[in-house]
Amino acid sequence: MPTARCYAPEVETTQDATQASDVYSFGILLLELLTRESPVHGGFEAVDLVKLVSYAKSKERAAKVFDADLLKLRSIREHPSIREHMIRLLQIGISCVSKLPEKRPKMAQVVKMLEDLMINAGNSVFLERKLVFVENGIPAFGLEDMLLSSAEVLGKGSFGSSYMAILNNGSTIVVKRYKHVNVSFKEFLQHMDVIWRLRHANVAKLRAYYFSRDDVLLVYDYQNQDNVYALLHGNKGSGRKPLDWETRLNIAVGAARGIDHIHRQDGQKLVHGNIKSSNIFLNKQQYGLVSDAGMARMMTPIGRSVMRNPGYCAPEVKDTSNVSQASDVYSFGVVLLELISGKLSEQRTGDGAVISLVKWIQYVILVDRNADVSDIVLLRYHNKKESMRQLLQLALDCVASVPERRPKMPQVVKMLEEISRTITGGKSSVGSRLEDLQPDSIDDEEREFLVQVLRFNNRKKN
Known part of the structure; x- marks a missing residue:
């Protein structure tokens, strides 16, 4: 096509095509899209697009080379920012048609620039x-x-x-x-x-x-059912029906299965990243249903100071904001403690102090291994105490401060299913360790703070 103006200068003289000449030709295509001018004879008057845009150094000049009908589009009139992105696309095209091959970008760079432009445009054109x-x-x-x-x-x-x-x-x-x-x-x-x-x-x-x-x-x-947070901590008036022990255990089993399934995806690398009782619902079978799966990977890390529920965060997440499957296990352990105790993941005392449910339960058990931290509405389930103690030990294992000491989700599922069988007539190999519950140790500063909290709570009861 001797009259075509879509080939790089070096091709016109040597007849040898290269990747750099491909970039030049693609640049011509970009300029065609913006100007609606044709570089090829054939029912059209061929235009030297490179020469046409060569003087478009300023925004005012650049606007004069755009297709006039394009500028009349409603979306462009209503969104002035789109013109800025059109100018950026023009600049990409101009860089591609540089006379010297070595000054042209590589196609990988062109792809990245175009993708970035697409996102920065706010998708007002592409996905509006x-x-x-x-x-x-x-x-x-x-x-x-x-x-x-x-x-x-x-x-x-x-x-x-x-x-x-x-x-x-x-x-x-x-x-x-x-x-x-x-x-x-x-x-x-x-x-x-x-x-x-x-x-x-x-x-x-x-x-x-x-x-x-x-x-x-x-x-x-x-889902026609509320989330677990609302069922545990919502309206506590006379019309509220508290969750029974079997339902709580079913919630734990179902949610664990869901999280385990999530962890098995994407080459066993997928992380939920935002496990909490408000992201777990009840399905029709009254088992836990996990929502919000995998979104943490795409989110900007949130500092602990602005987290709405820092009580669910593993210690390493509070320090680095990096979530992992191990931090998912920790967060799920907090949910288990909520199901057992009926308490919020964090509690605020009268003087404004905040204490995590994890630290509170760990301290109570360190003081008295036979202490009962179960929700008061569960006291009537005398024959279920064994399964409650087993679940409490599993929860404490999940909230271990060292990630390597926490069980994997397949292990959590297996233990929960065994505990569940104990209340449906089956036998379980899971030991409750009634005399040997193992919470993490607490340093002296935390111990003193928790003592003050317990005293405050006692004063409230009295």
Whole structure:
């Protein structure tokens, strides 16, 4: 094609194509997309695109080379920032058509620049107002339907908020809105591919997602049951029905199975990263159902000072903000302690002091190994004391301060299933160690603080 203006100068003279000349030709393509001018004869007047944009050094000059119809688009008129990204795309194209081959970027660099541009543009062009249903699901509703529906706040966490939305068609969904996502769109899609494949009876099933620079929305089916936090610590009036021991144990078994399944994904490297009682629901069989799976990997690390529930964080996470499967085990151990004691993961005394449930239970047991830390509503289950002690020891193993001393989730599942069999008539090989409960040691400073807390609690009782 002797009249084509889409080949690099060195190709015109040598006829030898190279990767650098490919970059030049791709640069011409970018300039075509922006200017709507053709570099090739054939029903069009061929334009020397390189010469056309050569004087576009300023924003004002750059705007003059863009396709006039492109500038009339409503999305560009309503979002002035898009022009900035168009200019950036023009600059990428200009760098690709540099006369000297060695001054052109490599294609890997071009790909990265384009992907970064796509994300920085806030997806206002590429993904604006688009709700993507996973597994080729048929869209039953759209983003507008969600935004116009009546919604109720289910909870707020360190990374975002959860809402229950009732759509016009009568269906109910749960929408999780995240504000601290710190990955590229490509990385987000790769992670969504892992998340939606988490098919398990004890892991909440992802239905759809939405991605933009400012917000990420994940959509799940609504479970007709409350989350464990609400069931344990919610309304405690006369109409409240407390959880019985068997239900609490079923919650523990189901949630453990779900977390174990999560840990087995992505080459056994996937981490939940945000395990807490408000992220565990009851399914129809009254077993624990884990939600919010795997999102911590995509979030900007949150400092402990702004964490809403630091009581669930393993010691190493408080220091580094790096989550792991071992820190998941610690957080799950805190949930087990909640199920046993009925207490919050952190408690505040009258003078404003905050004490973690882990440290409180560890201290109580260090003072008196026969102390009963069970929820008062569980006192009537006299024949279940053995299983309660077994679960307490398992929880203490999970919240060991040293990550290497914590059990793996497959071990946790196995022990919980054995404990569960003891209350359904089966036999268990799990020893309760009634006289040898092993909490972590507590240093003198922590001991003195906990003594003061216990005294405060005693004064309140008196």
